[in-house]
Amino acid sequence: MTVHSASSPGGRATKILAATRLAATRTRVAAVAAALAVTGAAAAVAVATSSPATAKPGDVVVSENFSSGSLPAGWNAVDGTWKVENGRLYGTSASASANNKITFGRHLDDFRFEATMRFESVQAATRWASLGIDVPADGATPWWIATMRSGSTASNGLEFAQRTTGNAWVVTNTASAPYAAGTGRDVRVAVEVHGNQARWIFDGREMMRTSSLQRSANGVQALFVNGGTVSYDDVVVTELPPNGFLRPEGSPLTVIAHRGASAAAPENTLVAQEIARKGGADWIENDVQPSKDGIPFVLHDGTVDRTTDGTGNIRDLTAAQIKALDAGSWFAPQYAGERVPTLAEQLADLRTRGGNLLLEIKGRHTKDEVAKIVQVIRDQQMTGRVFVQSFEVDALRYTYELAPELPLGLLRSSLDADPVAIARELHLTAYNPDGNALLAKPEIVAPLHAAGVAVMAWTMDSASLWQRLERIGVDGVITNRPSELVGWNSAFLQRPSAEPTVAITSPADEARLDRAQSPVVAVAATNAETVTVTVDGVKTEVGRALDLRTLAAGEHTIRAEVTGPEGTATATSTFTVTPSQAGLGYVILTSGAKQSAVTAMTALLSQGQYAALATYATVQAGKQVPADVAGVIVADARALAQK
Template sequence: MHGTGARWFFNGTEAMRTSRLARSATGVEALVVNGATVSFDDLKVTELPAESHIRPMGSPLTVIAHRGASSAAPENTLVSDEIARRGGAAYIENDVQPSKDGVPYVLHDATVDRTTDGTGRIRDLTSAQLNALDAGAWFAPAYEGARVPTLAAQLADLRSRGGDLLLEIKGAHTRDEVATIVKTVRDHGMTGRVFVQSFEVSALQYTHELAPELPLGLLRDSLDADPVAVAEELHLSAYNPSEGALSKNPGVVKGLHAAGVAVNVWTVDSAARWQALEAAGVDGIITNRPAELSGWNAVWLQRRQTAPDAPAVSLVSPAADARPDRAQTPVVTVRSTGADQVALTLDGAPVSAGQSLDLAGLTAGEHTLRAEAIGPGTTTATSVFTVTASRTGLAHLILTSGAEDHVVSTMTGMLGRGHYAHLATWAKKQAGKAGLSAGRGALIAAEATALA
């Protein structure tokens, strides 16, 4: 238990969680489910270290509702928060900006034009003007009358109805504006339930100076050269990149975790990507579809608890230890069971099952075909084959070279007589001429040299 959050583990696997933990006036902890109560014998209470935002082993992804349940209700409104909460979100993610008179409001855009019936920059509108706006009718008639909430109103709602807040300080803020946000959080007794994030480094620096007890997350469109160093410099509890940025280098998750820094990814609404990000070890997902991610988590937990077999995968072609020559075109063939997804690479580059491999484009020597089967768990298989030089392969390179007829005739004549060394020398000199490309000429020379 940490604050209002609790997780139940059975044999190391998370079985339940809640962000709405309640305590009695005397500090007693209890679990109440549908009116029933449960008691525990032989209970041992152990003080936990400071809370880490890194996902514990056996726990599902943390569900972070992007502007509330923004796929089902008008974003950044209390009704959107409520739908996200009922859908199982652990955090509500919002955007906060000041009104003209300095009151922090929950709004994403710099203007109110897109998500209300008003117009103008939020910083040019007073609290009275913002309070009069309809922030729901644009989404659907059923939400007519929803308002742009103040940060104070959102905190009060979360405090009474449950859930934590991933608060994004949107855009450039002065130190005084950040101080107002911090004061609002403290006045509502929510410092233990608010996580501050921003694209703005200065906003995070001000927050740390004013409220070092608040955890901080840095939002990034692209990865820093050294995310760990940036995290240390800014006192980050989380590094929060876009899904596109992380997909280019998922290995940074391991380094950040080693430094005690969590990784939350935005904004991801695809089950296939949830699975890939879970496998990459990320801690939380910011999503427009919190109920769906909560359901995906439930299935993930169920599958872990039933301990399904890991997927099986094997590579049929090219077979391990095969020694094909240039004239052959093996077809990538993989066999798998129990896998939700199989990824194939040849020397690190993606290939597809059923793809014919053009060995004329590969260097001589060893090549590695790798298959990775995902879900549940990950299983890999590799096949190392060797492209070898042969008389047949060399003939194939010459006949498919695209060179002019007299060049092909000369090279095949040398090949027929077994004059490999002369063929290698001649191909080098002829490369780039008479239709023989420089690359194919060099490859023919290398193949002939290997046979000499």
């Protein structure tokens, strides 16, 4: 996290994803609505809006295209110039120090906020516009924004940032967009928010994520402009389901640091937590067990022998004895003096410095021991940022009884016969199996997702395994190498799309052709294993010339469908067969009619006697002129006679 000065911040081709398990999983995830995780406070803000009084997941809370010609009801132009013209909302900021804003909407914990943004003019490429994620209705600080600069390809072209009560900027995350927003260019942007976590989406592609939002109890949505004029259109705010652990289509794996950055620092210590946080981990995974005097400590083993300079069962040692132990020297000399943290210390560090905790209740616990863990979480005001998991079913049952607001995950070394059933029984938010067991039976992922249950695999430490897990639709990975997985995710986001594409290149869409032409059906496809082409529903082959002599005059449709490992894509194209003298002549000469008939029809055609030609072909149909060809000649001749 960096602190900046107060002046700084921040055809007709149709694609259908399906056909494979991955694509089906992605479609389902998108339907459930997704993003990364957790909750915030939930109070409605007292501002007038045109949206419904209440909302539930999937409801569109705000939808505005500015067609009325004036500011929508309930939109509060806090500062700067805001006006509606030509079906767009225009905001102007006269200087780089003016963070002008307009607020609207209502407080939501889980939502998607999207808009079309266009820089009309800017004082410099560093100037910006933003989607306000959590902003007081009166525009007062503090507030959180997702920012896009005009020069969006800069290293900080995109940002998550907070304006503090002291009017300073805290920029928590930055990224570079794939192309410059510039001026005069529409860019579709979106932010998906789940409590203190959010994803920044640029033209349909996730650019970065944060877990550092500090949510208020009543902040609403807003639009911002700084140092220029920006126009907005098609502003939509949609409430999302609270389980933001489900991975959205196109998003990378959630990174869960196993015992902190345990490959780089002594496990389950605050330094391992700090390294994992700096490395970009979305979650810290740690274990909790009680001391002899009932204080929850962060430790994996049942004894302190392996990871400290002491010996003995943790449950036989007092808190004072545990705190006196060196928990770092065993790993490396530079970590000498690291201590075993209490759960309270770990949560306080996460609360103040950022991050979320996937907390494993290690081993058998009584209900009173679980109650102590829950109390510490509540005392530290971290119920919205802690996810509880355990191998122990009783520990999960106790947690649900004591704190139903905490999300739950069941750890498994081997898979249950019916993971969905046990997920329902235990009120699970996630099913967290051994990654190798999951890869042996990947078909369990789709039904869990259909039930709204995320899947997090443990403990997987190689790129080849991450790739396999991503392909079967896993949502998160618990790993000893969180920074490497963060880097792998970055490469994943930059990968060229493996989804198939298809376009019909010949005949050209909306082409007008006469019967003398013989266009070849041509298709351009990528990432495709099979290609199927039809003309008016009848299958044909790529590379085959169309015989326009037999087609009825009028519009015809070509449809191409391709399939590949990442799904299916389709494209359609139309062409029109138009009667012409040259085309009709070609039909007559190649009709197979008797020569005397060809001579007679050619003479009538050259003289422009189309009605007489139609009569002649009608009389000779099935006699001197093949019946099917005669029908085409009659229809075209009559059409020409009417011109």
